[in-house]
Amino acid sequence: MIISQEFFNRNTIQVAKDLLGCYLVSESKEGRTAGKIVETEAxxxxxxxxxxxxxxxxxxxxxxxxxxRAYVYFIYGAHHCINVVTQKPGVGEAVLIRALEPIEGIEIMRKRRNKDDVKDLTNGPGKLVSALAIDKSCNGLDFNDRIKILERKEKPKIIATTRIGLSQGKDLPYRFYIKDNPFVSRK
DNA sequence: AGAGCGATGGCCT
DNA sequence: GGCCATCGCTCTA
Structure with missing residues (x-):
């Protein structure tokens, strides 16, 4: 099931936790690629x-x-990252999707990433965006378009910790990941 | 296994 | 001009 807009129009930390276990799906000419969301940041x-x-x-x-909606930005002159916008209009908040567990279209992901190891396809924000062929053209799209988010089937065990790669706000416990999942980018 | 670092480009001051 | 919500390669063990 597609997730309703009310799900995202909530407290951002709650959305970041509730996205764990949900599915990110990308449709393209080459076929569908999809993964389970295993790591997020608020x-x-x-x-x-x-x-x-x-x-x-x-x-x-x-x-x-x-x-x-999707907030896609370009970073370090090389990579894109994808966020899910939360809260009502006028409030600038979002959830960064940091890692997926590959579910569908693994051969397509291997080609796009030029990597064979399944564990190295989507275990990082720049990697998963590349594996799912997400780019600047997805910025501002609703998650009901060529990229979708589907409901989770079960509630995972969640670990909360600090975010990665920041110089500001690095002590805030706004990173969440699924306990014991091997596709998390970092423990 | 872990640390160090260069690539690379758009955006902000 | 400087700064990045990163990645992958290299070097040291």
Whole structure:
């Protein structure tokens, strides 16, 4: 089942936890690729680690829009990352999807990633975006388009810890992952 | 297994 | 001009 917009129009930390175990699906000409979400990070409006901390800019404007859309940004001159926008319009918050467990289209992912090992296909935010052929053209799309999020079947055991790669807000416990899942990017 | 680091480009001040 | 919500390669063990 597709997830309703009300699911995303909620407290961002709660959405980050509830996304664990849900499925991210990408349709393309080459076929469908999909994975279970196993690691997320929350980015809040009063959070110095968030792109929105200093207000709205051209880059982050999707984060201030309605919940349930994709915020895709380009980083380090090489990678894209994908977030799910949360909260009502005007509030710049989102959940970064950091890792997936590959479920469908593994051969397509292998080609896109140029890697054979299943454990190295989607265990990082830049990697999963590449495996699912997500790019700048997905920025602002609803998760009801060529990228979708489907409901989880069961509630996983969750670990909460600090986020990765930040210089600001690095002590906040806003990273969540599924306990004992081998596809998490880092413990 | 872990640390160090270069690549690379868009955005912000 | 400087800064990144990263990745993959290299070097040391």
């Amino acid at each position: 980015y809040l409006s009063d959070d110095p680690g968030s792109h929105t901390f200093k207000g709205k800019t051209k880059r982050n404007e999707v984060m201030f829009g309605p919940a349930g």
